[in-house]
Amino acid sequence: MSRSIPELLAPELREVVGREYVRADAGSLERYGQDALGIGHPPDLVVIPADTNQIAAIARLCDERRVPLTVRGAGTGYTGGAVPTRGGVLLSLERLNRILEIDETNLLAVVEPGVITGDLQRAVEAVGLFYPPDPASLDISSIGGNVAECAGGPRGFKYGTTRRYVLALEAVLPGGEIIHTGSKAVKNVVGYDLTQLLVGSEGTLAIITRVTLRLVPKPPARATLRALFGDIRGAVTAVSTLIRRRVVPATIELIDAASLEAVREHLGRDLAPRDTGAMLIVEADGTEAAVAEEIDVAAQACRDAGATAVALASGDEEREQIWTARRLISLALRATGLLKINHDVVVPRGRVPDLFAVIQGLRDRFGLRIVAFGHAGDGNIHVNLMVDRDNADERARAAQAERVLFERVVALEGSISGEHGIGFAKAPYLGIELSAEAMALMKRVKAAFDPHGILNPGKIFP
């Protein structure tokens, strides 16, 4: 009666994966009990299978015993998607880490979910191909997690997010059935698109065990520019102007004054003169000629929108300098020692100025330090509430500000998450964006995959 989950399941799980791959020591439980959000609940057991058949056996065991089963990629998410909410079994995909195939004729790769995204990118670039999705975590996050959360990144503006590159999946259902969705063909309209349904489903529908990814040719050339503006509105006008001139750069990153200030204060570096209100980084890629043309249009659009300075980088070294500036921001925010509550809200890009007005309103109303930067081409802005974790009052104000932010974003016809997913961190806010009917429908879809609700309970739904 009172035997705990570990006692009940551990012997059987050991038979499936071998003794050394079932862990219940305090260190493992703590390590696998959190992600980049830094909040979580430890599992009762950690199991580290070697292949799909072992995963099917684990799923079947958990389903029979109604034990929560949380699947973990590299644990780099910001919303707790890979972290248990109430114990149970944590299944880590770290041993499924092989690139199985890079097919240069059909422009695709077949990989196991534990492959680190950056490793895949380097492998395909070595043969002149390109896997565009570039979440900031790409050197530490895994393809399986990227697919489960539908990761984005700066290049999403031109290339789309992870979703666009997933052709086919192998996945395990809670009952232990192994299903195959999609195919190696780039077009497929046979039955419902379960592939796209699984992308972004945050480990709540099935366990992804193999991923077939579409690749594109590696762009032969790229060029980057950095432009400074007196205020956010000028920067956004530049973005709108270049889009009206029908240019789609690979990347348009926007950095606000608070971000520049954080770098100044915490790293002692001046990325721009003190009166700078916003910085844009624009990168074009493609053929040599197209890149030259696009970056010129972008530079002119910045000047026409009142940029106070426009610097063009052609060589790799100059490019690197510009991107270093972007990376320093995250470093500076970490250096504050504050809790960084990172929200990846997204609005139609023409409404980015309204979003920044909302952010300023939150600063004024709640007395919070808020740093914002992100993907201006997409309207996907990372809004970082910087909070003293020992100050209960400030944390309470941040919680209030969060809700107001989400309500305003939805009122601007945007979305409360563009890249990070819902996990448990944003679950209480789902109803701000989705109607009761839509949520009820999603729960019925969930039940179609996972009738006993064992997969990643406590996620997505409030």
Place this chain on the structure above:
Amino acid sequence: MSRSIPELLAPELREVVGREYVRADAGSLERYGQDALGIGHPPDLVVIPADTNQIAAIARLCDERRVPLTVRGAGTGYTGGAVPTRGGVLLSLERLNRILEIDETNLLAVVEPGVITGDLQRAVEAVGLFYPPDPASLDISSIGGNVAECAGGPRGFKYGTTRRYVLALEAVLPGGEIIHTGSKAVKNVVGYDLTQLLVGSEGTLAIITRVTLRLVPKPPARATLRALFGDIRGAVTAVSTLIRRRVVPATIELIDAASLEAVREHLGRDLAPRDTGAMLIVEADGTEAAVAEEIDVAAQACRDAGATAVALASGDEEREQIWTARRLISLALRATGLLKINHDVVVPRGRVPDLFAVIQGLRDRFGLRIVAFGHAGDGNIHVNLMVDRDNADERARAAQAERVLFERVVALEGSISGEHGIGFAKAPYLGIELSAEAMALMKRVKAAFDPHGILNPGKIFP
């Protein structure tokens, strides 16, 4: 007890949409009882609502009475998706035909489902924007049908199919609930991606009543080439070569010798010398400079693969001549007077030569006339079985050939449909591609949306 569906429902439907928009005359029932496949079953009633609220009321009535409800766009599909299989109510979306919004800042359009795809394309191109999906039916098919079937077209190789352009949907569930999926933001990972699940669901899950589409800038330049080859293998080698040289043209169309022969025989036109085994049409688009570069690489790839002739069209008139050749094929096939059983199978592009070997095997084994052409970049080849509709034996041989074709395509890691969907025409073959587990899962998803199974019964599933 014995009152028929029309008698039961007609008065209430008239109250919803007005007397003139409920039809039960023989002409209407016949007209709305078939699509481009030319086979079907008439509905008992045709209802032509004006807006989403009327559609919700119709859905609720049909759901309460358990009456089959089939939704029809422009009725141009090849698999019977918009045609009843056993009577019931046919809901035509023809009155929901407005372009509601073209947003040049956010690069999107909001349209009603009855808008003709070509009309939308012209409207957005007039302001320098571009809606890439280009099914052959674009001047007669509607956006709603394109979304429901996930229509493709020649440009799919570079630009992807309809799926890639659908940002958000308004849809009516069978119970009458109106749901909104996605948003105007180009990234959205809030809950399951119901938008992508509805794309390609063939009217079996919900009734799409409004579509928000992503647009891209209109490419400023394009160039087209036509290349002739001694055989299919040469043409496919050219395609692989240009892809290995890392070029992605907008379109790569492949036309086989049987297609050229059909034009010669039925229209008296010689599109190429008699010993031509295959024709390629390659079109590049983008900036002036990029287009020049890409089309040169493509021409060289064709020559290196042994093309017997390569002709480059730069002006609009020359371009038009090349595309006319492509369009003449469909005309010639119609002129045969034969039944054209058009299958849009798709294989990984490197396997297109294997697919053509399969097709030749079918000709030899079943004594059938088979004409094949299509989107070589995608591996999506339209295989047309040309059958005398009065010859029962030939029809039976065609049915056998069909099954063998589908089995071989799946063995080549392809898919039995790349663009046309399953409808009822391909439903018997679903099990060739999908496992029993995957089909069972899809049926549970169907039940999550449509518990009483009223929406488009007899479609997709065997």
